[in-house]
Amino acid sequence: MGASKTEHFSQRQNTIAQLAKALAHPARVAIIDYLLGVDACICSDIVNELPLAQPTVSQHLKELKTAGLIKGSIEGNAICYCINTDVVEILQNYFAQITQKINLKKTTCC
């Protein structure tokens, strides 16, 4: 196979999985790191920052953009990428909820 049976799961579960997948590669985590660290939302020195060839970086950026984690806008002949706050919030809420449920439970098992 190789294809996930997404149709059998809830939309929420698929959304979380898709966002998680977008962060499931260290290069993409590194891109997010970089965008958080840069003051002005300066564009793709990202290519220079990462130990990967330009087409590979471009591909990773595309995946982050498709997932909605980052936005990109054309700025002259360069492109300005930056984090999409709203979508990051979805993930933050997800983990906050998990933690809350864990704390509510406290039935130590395993």
Next chain:
Amino acid sequence: MGASKTEHFSQRQNTIAQLAKALAHPARVAIIDYLLGVDACICSDIVNELPLAQPTVSQHLKELKTAGLIKGSIEGNAICYCINTDVVEILQNYFAQITQKINLKKTTCC
């Protein structure tokens, strides 16, 4: 290729990516959901809960376990799986940090 160049990234970045990858499939998100919802850390009715064959579920459980997100302990002839609080916390902190950095910045761009 197909293999990530993990050696070029920081340990932290690789850790986050690995944990994210563990959640990068709706079935695994569903497993976490289930474990959070069940009171007693009851074992693998998980197979009955999911629309996947038993070997497939077993494989997903293994991935969650390898990533450290869940723990499993033998309980008679069944196995008791439950969430590993400590590791979930890593992800929660990660997103909390991101959100904090975003809020500190507030230089609206894009």
Next chain:
DNA sequence: TTTATATATTGCAATATTACGATATGCGAT
């Protein structure tokens, strides 16, 4: 217009993931 720079796309090879049938393993009950 030519040239340089920034980014995206294409095509392909290597590898990883997903899914499951068949089969093994391990334990409790009979």
Next chain:
DNA sequence: ATCGCATATCGTAATATTGCAATATATAAA
């Protein structure tokens, strides 16, 4: 010991991901 249940592992097919060279595109600068 034998049976049945719960899990795991193996083997394999279908598909997805990763990475990059080559190439295309698009804008800015000369």
